[in-house]
Amino acid sequence: MTTPVEPLSPGLYIVATPIGNLGDLSPRAADVLARADAIAAEDTRVTATLLRHIGTKRPMLAYHDHNADQVRPGLIARMGAEAIALVSDAGTPLISDPGFKLVRDARAAGHAVTTIPGPCAAVAALTLAGLPTDRFLFAGFLPSKAGARAAEIAELAGVRATLVFYESGPRLAACLLALAEGLGDREAAVTREITKKFEEAVTGTLSALAARYAEGGPKGEIVVVVAPPGAPEPASADDADAALAEALTRLPASKAAAEVAKRLGLDRRALYARALEMKG
Numbered sequence: 001m002t003t004p005v006e007p008l009s010p011g012l013y014i015v016a017t018p019i020g021n022l023g024d025l026s027p028r029a030a031d032v033l034a035r036a037d038a039i040a041a042e043d044t045r046v047t048a049t050l051l052r053h054i055g056t057k058r059p060m061l062a063y064h065d066h067n068a069d070q071v072r073p074g075l076i077a078r079m080g081a082e083a084i085a086l087v088s089d090a091g092t093p094l095i096s097d098p099g100f101k102l103v104r105d106a107r108a109a110g111h112a113v114t115t116i117p118g119p120c121a122a123v124a125a126l127t128l129a130g131l132p133t134d135r136f137l138f139a140g141f142l143p144s145k146a147g148a149r150a151a152e153i154a155e156l157a158g159v160r161a162t163l164v165f166y167e168s169g170p171r172l173a174a175c176l177l178a179l180a181e182g183l184g185d186r187e188a189a190v191t192r193e194i195t196k197k198f199e200e201a202v203t204g205t206l207s208a209l210a211a212r213y214a215e216g217g218p219k220g221e222i223v224v225v226v227a228p229p230g231a232p233e234p235a236s237a238d239d240a241d242a243a244l245a246e247a248l249t250r251l252p253a254s255k256a257a258a259e260v261a262k263r264l265g266l267d268r269r270a271l272y273a274r275a276l277e278m279k280g
Helices: 027-035 044-053 068-078 099-108 121-129 146-156 169-183 206-212 237-248 253-264 268-279
Strands: 011-015 038-041 060-062 083-087 113-116 136-141 162-167 187-192 200-205 222-226
Touching: 011 027, 011 099, 027 083, 027 113, 038 044, 038 068, 044 060, 060 068, 068 099, 099 113, 121 162, 121 187, 121 200, 121 222, 136 146, 146 169, 162 169, 169 187, 169 206, 169 222, 187 206, 200 206, 237 253, 237 268, 253 268
Parallel strands: 011 083, 011 113, 038 060, 038 083, 136 162
Antiparallel strands: 162 222, 187 200, 187 222
């Protein structure tokens, strides 16, 4: 006699799926997918392959950039009585996809939201790159047009963190060249086919990587990881004087010295003595 499967509680279940190797699907994720009343999938054909892998069939509907606004209200309505699983084609939903609006609206409607964590290409690439991971910023896909791409890179240039980008093979060479021009020749890594047979992480400077892939990028999903900027140049005496002069218009000498010391990384006592000279 078959033991009846206990239904899931109604609500939204955010389910991370493998980014390549189907063996990375967690037992908990497989259980939720097998018991969900319906699965909202970026591409139902991709998700059907995953369901076959775990030996189950579940009702599915497409939920992606092009139909999200139309499909979302119906999904929210169903969550009052049904368990709806959200999956992307690969990795963790909401990372570079429209899922955050579904989570926001589900919570606003009073529905339970549960996450089933697992693979994420951005985090996996960080582990392969051999670059600092104490602070990192995920920037998704850069714009395809050169001007918009350069402007976005310029905004990121001063961020003191490792940068993570998603990219495709045909755009890789232009992306690396633009990063080298906008960020300087930082250390970087191009990772691809993560968790698959031909997984690789090619490391080097941005200019060297741009030259390597100048004739065209490889196939498959690509993640580019770029090291943070180097330490800034120490502030000059003129910089310190200018900052002190401005601070002294608002603050007494001791507080002005403390503010400038913190901002420029200079000695507070020396700045205090200089502030007294400037006031005198």
